[in-house]
Amino acid sequence: MDLRKIIHIDMDAFYASIEQRDHPEWKGKPLAVGHAEQRGVVAAASYEARKFGVRSAMASRRALKLCPQLIFVPGRMEVYKKVSAQIHEIFHQYTDLIEPISLDEAFLDVTDNKKNIPLAVDIAKAIKQEIRERCQLVASAGVSYNKFLAKIASDYRKPDGLCTIHPDQALDFIASLPIESFWGVGPVTAKKMHLLGIHTGTELRACSQEMLVRQFGKAGLLYYAFARGEDDRPVVAERIRKSIGCEHTLERDITARSSVVIELYHVATELIERIARKDFRGNTLTLKVKFDDFEIKTRSMRAPKELTLLNDILPLAKKLMQQIDYAQHPIRLIGLAVSNPVEETDTISHWEQLYLPFSDD
Numbered sequence: 001m002d003l004r005k006i007i008h009i010d011m012d013a014f015y016a017s018i019e020q021r022d023h024p025e026w027k028g029k030p031l032a033v034g035h036a037e038q039r040g041v042v043a044a045a046s047y048e049a050r051k052f053g054v055r056s057a058m059a060s061r062r063a064l065k066l067c068p069q070l071i072f073v074p075g076r077m078e079v080y081k082k083v084s085a086q087i088h089e090i091f092h093q094y095t096d097l098i099e100p101i102s103l104d105e106a107f108l109d110v111t112d113n114k115k116n117i118p119l120a121v122d123i124a125k126a127i128k129q130e131i132r133e134r135c136q137l138v139a140s141a142g143v144s145y146n147k148f149l150a151k152i153a154s155d156y157r158k159p160d161g162l163c164t165i166h167p168d169q170a171l172d173f174i175a176s177l178p179i180e181s182f183w184g185v186g187p188v189t190a191k192k193m194h195l196l197g198i199h200t201g202t203e204l205r206a207c208s209q210e211m212l213v214r215q216f217g218k219a220g221l222l223y224y225a226f227a228r229g230e231d232d233r234p235v236v237a238e239r240i241r242k243s244i245g246c247e248h249t250l251e252r253d254i255t256a257r258s259s260v261v262i263e264l265y266h267v268a269t270e271l272i273e274r275i276a277r278k279d280f281r282g283n284t285l286t287l288k289v290k291f292d293d294f295e296i297k298t299r300s301m302r303a304p305k306e307l308t309l310l311n312d313i314l315p316l317a318k319k320l321m322q323q324i325d326y327a328q329h330p331i332r333l334i335g336l337a338v339s340n341p342v343e344e345t346d347t348i349s350h351w352e353q354l355y356l357p358f359s360d361d
Contacts, residue, residue, distance in 0.1 A: 004111050013044065013046050032044065033045075097237050144170070179204060272313060295329075
């Protein structure tokens with residue numbers, strides 16, 4: 001069977017790089033997209049800021065402690081979307097099999113490409129060069145025979161990276177990878193794997209499928225396959241919307257039940273507005289709570305009918321909140337999402353950066 005030719009493109013520090021491009025005075029300086037106020041969070045960080053340990057999703061206060069000279073700039077999502085559309089125009093010169101992951105990241109299947117270029121690495125080089133010339137931005141690219149390895153390859157030599165993982169090199173490459181580099185292994189899962197004595201691809205490959213499923217559920221099947229360089233997921237050009245949601249970072253931490261109920265009402269109200277705008281239908285509600293120490297808890301509940309009305313969502317949200325002990329743990333953030341579409345035959349005709357399902361990782 002012929003192997004696919006998959007490219008993973010990942011824009012380097014996308015939001016921050018656009019701000020530095022449009023404001024030359026910020027080039028070469030540590031910069032964060034976000035807000036510097038007391039409750040602010042870093043949305044994106046330039047590579048100059050990352051050298052100080054600044055990362056996305058970090059509290060602004062901590063970022064400023066790590067890098068006192070950090071420049072904060074507000075995000076401009078409409079600009080980022082416009083640039084992303086320009087980048088996708090470049091992708092479409094080579095293939096229409098494009099699976100967006102976010103505004104700054106996508107998979108391309110170039111097995112049968114529009115320009116009949118035999119080597120995927122040559123397509124990746126051409127795309128990187130055109131992005132640089134047209135958008136004045138830098139991208140990293142990974143090339144391999146499946147999505148897992150292409151993703152790993154794009155992360156391997158960032159920024160401005162280009163890495164190809166050939167089939168005959170894949171197992172040796174995977175063996176040396178730290179477990180944190182595996183797709184789907186976040187901090188919580190990595191910690192559990194470390195406790196099980198799994199630190200590298202070699203140790204993961206030594207685990208039986210039964211053991212991994214017992215410890216990690218269905219994700220164990222993926223980890224077992226990834227350790228062997230296997231990933232049969234296709235590049236899907238049309239994406240089905242799996243969930244829709246919103247979250248609010250509160251101006252102050254709260255523990256009083258009355259305050260929690262009020263905030264739940266505000267989040268639920270915004271959620272039903274988003275559901276109505278997108279004509280989304282789902283029947284599973286997920287609550288996300290982030291405490292003042294940044295610990296995250298999630299709880300989910302499936303309803304017997306579609307969740308589109310405030311009178312349906314708010315009571316469920318209150319029930320889920322009853323499962324969270326926040327009396328001694330002040331709440332910093334509350335989020336709600338509806339997922340598990342009743343019908344998954346409707347696909348969106350355009351793509352955008354979506355609100356992702358909650359997880360402890």
